[in-house]
Amino acid sequence: MKQYNYPIIKTLLDTDAYKLHMQQAVFYNYSKVNVVAEFICRGPNILGCYSNILLDQINMMTSLSLSDKEYIYMTSFPFFRKEYLHWLKRFRYNITQVQIKNKNGQLNIRISGLWKEVILWEVPILSLISEIFHKNSNPDITSDIAVQYLDYKLKKFFQKTKNLDLSRLKIIDFGTRRRFSYDVQYLIVKRLKQKFPFLIGSSNYHISRILKILPVGTQAHEWFQAHQQISSNLKNSQILALSTWLNQYKNHLSIALTDCINMDSFLRDFNLFFSKSYQGIRHDSGDPIKWGEKALKHYEKLGIDPNTKTLLFSDNLNFKKIISIYKKFNNRTNVIFGIGTQLTCDIPNVKPLNIVIKLVKCNGRPVAKLSDSPGKMFCLDKNFIKSLYHAFKLPFNNKI
Incomplete structure (x- = not known):
């Protein structure tokens, strides 16, 4: 060892x-x-x-x-x-x-x-x-192998998109948590900066500082989870989380995560004030196309032009998925893609950890955390899950 x-x-x-x-x-x-x-x-x-x-x-x-x-x-x-x-x-x-x-x-x-x-x-x-x-x-995998495989993927990406207008494509490195190694992440992002004009930043503050790119990120599930016990009323916990964040950051860092409960529950709380105030929302579970359609419908229903908002996709993305989602939404709203494990731990014969x-x-x-993907739900207390389902008027499955 x-x-x-x-x-x-x-x-x-x-x-x-x-x-x-x-x-x-x-x-x-x-x-x-x-x-x-x-x-x-x-x-x-x-x-x-x-x-x-x-x-x-x-x-x-x-x-x-x-x-x-x-x-x-x-x-x-x-x-x-x-x-x-x-x-x-x-x-x-x-x-x-x-x-x-x-x-x-x-x-x-x-x-x-x-x-x-x-x-x-x-x-x-x-x-x-x-x-x-x-x-x-x-032990035989080197950083050079990881970068060579990235070059191979980028070549395929450019071949598949040669007839596609990529002028609105934006991609962020979200790969710190489950990277193969620090060296791999650093060299991958460095190569992207050199060869991939659509990279706009990294979620890693250190790498962003060294490579002189934009550090990107807003909030994670824990922000909404904690408010479930900070709020005096469970059903208003998302509203308190969204309000507190806005009060803290005003016009900065205003992309909201949607799936701590689920997208439908989030949108019920994401009223006209929040929808106008936040720059956009982030997808992290469930079908990205269905999620995107719900988001655009929500903005249109409130009289908000979707082209003034941003949808950030970040759930287990790879370049193939990014192309598919981009084709669907790039002419209808602003889209950004945060790509993590499939960027910094995507190496032949290496199976990333799901941790x-x-x-x-x-x-x-x-x-x-309930999520829009059943496999991502997590809670140590079944009775609290029941309370959460009741508060957000969700049908409870006794098998949970």
Whole structure:
């Protein structure tokens, strides 16, 4: 088994943008809120053997801090506030918040503490698990092989789209959490910047800084999940989440995630005020074409020109899917594509891990993600799922 005597995660900014954006919103609005998050493997969990290596790497993360250059870089963005950035400069990962166990060969992880601190653990832990697993499972795979395969895919992409107007195509790297390795992600994004004019940014703040591209991201499911217990009324939890975000960021970072409950429930809460105020919405589960049609119908029903809004697609995309969705919607609205695992862990003979870390509790009470894809639903408390279905007037399946 490959051993490491060096840190894989070398900077606090080697994380997804939405984590820092959510962290700031939590810092100002919910600084005393406590949460619990757990690791989920949506496939065979044979990862327990890596628990000691993972724990060593997490221990190394406790020395990370925002450098002076990184701090100055962060001050260049108009939506970050000085008080938060001063706090972030003093922030250190707290190892006592993370419990890691090898339980009969399965990897168990539970993270608990103040939300404003716990929020930064997810992305680096997942990327560590992915890199440790893949480097041990595929010792002969090099970064050069990954880049060569990207070149092959880009050649096919340009061949298939030579008669297609791509002037409105925009693609973002969303590949940090389940990348083959940091080196692969960095070199993939670097090659895209060189050869692919449709790349507009990366979700990774560190890579964006080094390569001088735009860091992109707004909020994740945990933002809506936590509000299920922050809100005094469960049925209004999405409304509170959307309102708090708008109050925090005004005209910045205004792409809303739609599937913490499901698209239909989201649209019922996404009223005229929200629909006008938010730049657009993000798809992360369910049929992307059906979702897009619902979105456009919703905007048109409210008298909003869909061409003034943005649909961001981010669910398990590859270049083939992107072409199909782009053809369907590019002349009807603005479309952006966030491509993750199929970009940074798409290598011949390599099977990516399907791993996530999700909130399971907020302030000691259960939270849930329902989603538009049944396989993505997660909650530790069946009674709370029933309450959620009732609050949002969804038909409850007793088999859940």
